[in-house]
Amino acid sequence: MGNARLPASLFVLTLAIAQAQDASVAGPAFGILFDPAAGALRPLAGIPGSARLGDPIPNTAGLAVAAPAPGGRYALAVESDSGALVVISGDSRRPVAGARAGAVRLKLSPNGSAAAVQAGDFVQIIRGLPNAPEISFEIPAADPAVFSVADDAANVIIASHGRTVAYRPDGSEELLLESEAVTGVEHVAGSVEAILADESTGAVWRVGADEPALLVEPADGEHPFIAALIGGKLVTVTRRGGITVGAGEDARQFDCACRASGLELAAPSLLKLNAADSGVPVWMIDLRAPEPQLAFVPPSEVAR
Numbered sequence: 001m002g003n004a005r006l007p008a009s010l011f012v013l014t015l016a017i018a019q020a021q022d023a024s025v026a027g028p029a030f031g032i033l034f035d036p037a038a039g040a041l042r043p044l045a046g047i048p049g050s051a052r053l054g055d056p057i058p059n060t061a062g063l064a065v066a067a068p069a070p071g072g073r074y075a076l077a078v079e080s081d082s083g084a085l086v087v088i089s090g091d092s093r094r095p096v097a098g099a100r101a102g103a104v105r106l107k108l109s110p111n112g113s114a115a116a117v118q119a120g121d122f123v124q125i126i127r128g129l130p131n132a133p134e135i136s137f138e139i140p141a142a143d144p145a146v147f148s149v150a151d152d153a154a155n156v157i158i159a160s161h162g163r164t165v166a167y168r169p170d171g172s173e174e175l176l177l178e179s180e181a182v183t184g185v186e187h188v189a190g191s192v193e194a195i196l197a198d199e200s201t202g203a204v205w206r207v208g209a210d211e212p213a214l215l216v217e218p219a220d221g222e223h224p225f226i227a228a229l230i231g232g233k234l235v236t237v238t239r240r241g242g243i244t245v246g247a248g249e250d251a252r253q254f255d256c257a258c259r260a261s262g263l264e265l266a267a268p269s270l271l272k273l274n275a276a277d278s279g280v281p282v283w284m285i286d287l288r289a290p291e292p293q294l295a296f297v298p299p300s301e302v303a304r
Helices: none
Strands: 010-012 032-035 040-047 050-053 063-068 075-079 085-089 092-095 105-108 115-119 122-127 134-140 146-149 156-160 163-167 173-178 182-187 194-198 203-207 213-216 226-230 233-237 242-245 252-255 264-267 270-272 282-286 293-297
Touching: 032 063, 032 075, 040 063, 063 105, 075 105, 105 146, 115 146, 122 156, 146 182, 156 182, 173 203, 213 233
Parallel strands: 010 293, 182 226
Antiparallel strands: 032 040, 040 050, 063 075, 075 085, 085 092, 105 115, 115 122, 122 134, 146 156, 156 163, 163 173, 182 194, 194 203, 194 226, 203 213, 226 233, 233 242, 242 252, 264 270, 270 282, 282 293
16 A cells, blocks of 8 residues: 555664674764764664663764764764864774864765865865865855765755755866755765655656656645655655655555654664664664664664
8 A cells, every 4th residue: 555654663772792892983883963062973883682882982072063974984083173174994093184163064975985064155075084184175155055075075065045056176066956945965975866855835856867757746735855865765854754665556655653853874774863862762664674663773772
């Protein structure tokens, strides 16, 4: 039955890692999350039926914001004191040469090889992550609503002031869509294509290669603010935690009791929906199984 609302299949996320005190962003943890309250990275750890965030990882304290790569291979972060942009991997913490200080938003590409970083009135594009990061180019953007970068760092999409535009290192740009409320932009892995969500109408578009393709028609009711194509599966999310995986007859719907803030790959095909804030569960949608499932880390384990 198409678009039937299914009871959420809830299970506590179970992750096998080595001892928590030995975990690092390059270590055996299944995933890494940024804990804003602690200003540090923490490994996803646990045993069956008792998932938790492990203790803060050494060498990751004093961070203002961080974007962990899928699977915890490394993290791109901004230091609280200096405002420097750094790459944290294993025991190393290396500044990115030429990066503007005081970045406030970090966005990794789908496979983590590139990043778009908002600092001041610019969005800087970084390629060569994590081992040889360098600034590829930068775009003047005083007030970008949302942005995304392709894995090769050669295609950046910024939505702002009713226009969604693709930018390239040679300085060329292309208007992709005119819409007042594009609230989500997510590149498809290994592609210049991206998925756009328009929260004002509920429309979801695929853009970048040919003419924009409408994937989800505008509709009444609560609208998705973000959408992504992960492993060939379309995922849309509303701010109240309404999740749809797939489209048409194959669509499956879930509700998490959360205030969704985005879609972040905690691990391949495992999407984090909200921040690791004290007192609330961290919710995820697991796309690895034949049937999507909701997962969470309990609030008592988030707050330490």
